[in-house]
Amino acid sequence: MPSSHFDYIVIGAGSMGVSACFHLAVRGCQVLGIEQFAIPHELGSHTGWTRIIRKAYFEHPDYVPLLQRAYHNIRLMEAEYGQPLYLQTGLLYAGPPGCHVLGGVRQSAALHSIPLETLSVEETRARFPQFCLPAHYEVLFEPEAGLLLAEQVICAYAQKARHAGAVLHEHEHVQFWSLHKDMVRVQTSRAEYTCHKLVISAGAWSGRLIPGIDNKLNVTRQVLAWFRPTKACSFAVGQMPCWLIAIEGVAGSYYGFPLLPASMQAGPEGIKVAHHHPGQLCQLDAVERRISEADVAHLQAFANQYLGGVHGAPVEAKTCLYSNSPDDHFVVGTLPHTEGRVCAAWGFSGHGFKFVPVMGEILADLAMQGHTLLPVGFLEAKRLGIA
Numbered sequence: 599m600p601s602s603h604f605d606y607i608v609i610g611a612g613s614m615g616v617s618a619c620f621h622l623a624v625r626g627c628q629v630l631g632i633e634q635f636a637i638p639h640e641l642g643s644h645t646g647w648t649r650i651i652r653k654a655y656f657e658h659p660d661y662v663p664l665l666q667r668a669y670h671n672i673r674l675m676e677a678e679y680g681q682p683l684y685l686q687t688g689l690l691y692a693g694p695p696g697c698h699v700l701g702g703v704r705q706s707a708a709l710h711s712i713p714l715e716t717l718s719v720e721e722t723r724a725r726f727p728q729f730c731l732p733a734h735y736e737v738l739f740e741p742e743a744g745l746l747l748a749e750q751v752i753c754a755y756a757q758k759a760r761h762a763g764a765v766l767h768e769h770e771h772v773q774f775w776s777l778h779k780d781m782v783r784v785q786t787s788r789a790e791y792t793c794h795k796l797v798i799s800a801g802a803w804s805g806r807l808i809p810g811i812d813n814k815l816n817v818t819r820q821v822l823a824w825f826r827p828t829k830a831c832s833f834a835v836g837q838m839p840c841w842l843i844a845i846e847g848v849a850g851s852y853y854g855f856p857l858l859p860a861s862m863q864a865g866p867e868g869i870k871v872a873h874h875h876p877g878q879l880c881q882l883d884a885v886e887r888r889i890s891e892a893d894v895a896h897l898q899a900f901a902n903q904y905l906g907g908v909h910g911a912p913v914e915a916k917t918c919l920y921s922n923s924p925d926d927h928f929v930v931g932t933l934p935h936t937e938g939r940v941c942a943a944w945g946f947s948g949h950g951f952k953f954v955p956v957m958g959e960i961l962a963d964l965a966m967q968g969h970t971l972l973p974v975g976f977l978e979a980k981r982l983g984i985a
């Protein structure tokens with residue numbers, strides 16, 4: 599009979615959860631990771647094959663030390679896994695003068711000495727003719743930014759967690775957990791388990807597992823679309839960077855990725871385009887997965903206008919979920935009233951994936967020691983009145 603008691607249980611083996619399982623297992627802990635779907639899957643927040651990783655963080659400079667650690671950790675994982683997980687493509691930022699994205703990028707780059715180039719629109723046109731930008735736009739280029747192969751990253755962490763002794767269960771749903779004198783009980787669709795400490799990394803489903811946060815977490819349906827440019831070779835990695843473009847009068851920003859090399863192409867073929875801004879609020883049990891023309895109309899309008907040689911409708915589109923905290927910053931820490939036995943990470947608000955390599959380390963520190971030396975004080979739940 600397999601044991602039903604573990605040192606640590608991780609609920610949700612998606613982006614952050616597999617990394618937590620890995621970091622706990624390599625420290626010699628007995629870990630069970632429980633995932634309600636497959637590892638990875640297309641129903642949560644990690645679908646779509648690629649994610650941007652960047653250091654000149656416009657959202658807040660306090661994220662930069664965590665990103666420096668994430669870059670370090672992903673390199674280690676890549677070496678261990680033996681296959682590419684990160685591609686350094688550079689990232690082009692563009693927007694109208696005074697836009698907050700460019701201001702935030704400049705601020706983080708200056709504070710943390712992150713290489714950043716300023717380009718004029720003419721220089722951009724000469725270097726990256728794929729973009730059609732208005733003449734008055736400002737352009738910045740972060741050469742050390744790039745993309746993570748998201749599903750590959752999850753597979754790598756899951757594989758290496760298992761090698762280190764973690765037990766990962768797929769297609770098992772956690773129904774509830776409860777705190778007892780010297781342990782935590784976890785009831786799933788298959789069995790009851792006990793553990794010394796619990797980690798919750800349940801993404802869009804966090805509100806069902808963490809008491810008191812239901813009204814602090816908005817889940818939105820996001821749409822990603824892939825377009826096939828007429829001259830594919832000039833949109834390939836090596837020819838064109840990732841990009842993030844703010845448009846005058848439009849909330850959020852559009853962003854996208856170059857064509858991946860054929861050897862890495864496991865998702866849809868084409869350049870991926872999306873809009874970084876909370877989409878439609880949705881109910882978890884009734885997410886509309888079918889894509890309508892209206893869903894992709896603004897992505898198509900953006901791609902046709904701002905990317906030269908991209909015409910017509912997308913060749914493929916998918917949905918993905920954002921789980922948004924009230925201030926769009928992550929929430930990480932030990933849950934109140936759990937005597938330090940339960941920690942959680944939630945509210946990644948559409949920009950969390952690049953932190954996967956460091957968030958697992960943080961969760962492992964919190965679960966094992968009750969604190970972490972990594973600077974996450976600014977992400978504590980108490981700023982949201984949760985205590």
Ligand SMILES: Cc1cc2nc3c(=O)[nH]c(=O)nc-3n(C[C@H](O)[C@H](O)[C@H](O)COP(=O)(O)OP(=O)(O)OC[C@H]3O[C@@H](n4cnc5c(N)ncnc54)[C@H](O)[C@@H]3O)c2cc1C
Nearest residue numbers: 610612613614634642643650772801803918946950951952
């Ligand atoms: C369209 C889109 C584009 C994005 N682009 C970027 C980007 O370019 N760069 C970037 O850094 N970030 C990006 N993000 C954000 C990033 O992908 C997310 O922040 C990150 O994946 C969130 O990780 P998570 O672990 O919280 O959620 P998930 O990866 O969804 O993992 C949570 C897991 O918990 C499981 N679970 C939940 N409840 C239970 C239960 N009761 N029992 C068992 N299992 C359970 C779920 O099935 C899921 O697998 C993007 C997100 C989207 C949707």
